[in-house]
Amino acid sequence: LATGKTSDEVKRRMEVMVSTNDGFLIAEEDLRLRGPGEFLGTRQSGLPEFRLADIVEDAPILEEARRRAQELLIEDPLLEKHPSLKEELFLRQKAEFFENLEAG
Secondary structure: OOOOOOOHHHHHHHHHHHHOOOHHHHHHHHHHHHOOOOOOOOOOOOOOOOOOOOOOOOHHHHHHHHHHHHHHHHHOOOOOOOHHHHHHHHHHHHHHHHHHHHHO
16 A cells, blocks of 8 residues: 555555455444434435434444334334324424425
């Protein structure tokens, strides 16, 4: 591997590429260095603005939250037992729809 750049980030990328051939480890470090970008939208790099969590540092707790949310939806797919959550999700979907509509 060769590069003409000498920034700390480039050096770290090179170290990772030289130290492993495990694509998952390389992708994980790339995620730490560059961030995932937006999940929806036009921005291609940088971290999305989470209000409560850091997608890299809090990955284990975010995965646990995802697992529990999936369990809840299996048990109560229409969220009949969770009306406040149902309303919050509806409002967020509505807001996201209009944001995407404005973005084109």
